[in-house]
Amino acid sequence: MASATDLRKRLTPLIRKTQPYVKKTAHKAIWVEPQLMAEIEYRAKSAEGKVRHPFFKGLREDT
Numbered sequence: 001m002a003s004a005t006d007l008r009k010r011l012t013p014l015i016r017k018t019q020p021y022v023k024k025t026a027h028k029a030i031w032v033e034p035q036l037m038a039e040i041e042y043r044a045k046s047a048e049g050k051v052r053h054p055f056f057k058g059l060r061e062d063t
Contacts, residue, residue, distance in 0.1 A: 003058065010036060010059070 043053035
């Protein structure tokens with residue numbers, strides 16, 4: 001829970017009003033400026049190359 005609270009504090013100042021892609025996505029999202037780097041692990045990739053079963057491991061502090 002402390003990790004989620006810390007992540008929210010760090011992401012809130014990075015929120016942007018517009019989507020960064022020309023092609024709009026159908027789902028709702030909160031977009032942020034790409035200034036932090038996260039470590040994500042996943043179990044597999046789909047035939048289209050999309051990650052399957054991803055989960056957040058934490059923010060990287062070495063960058």
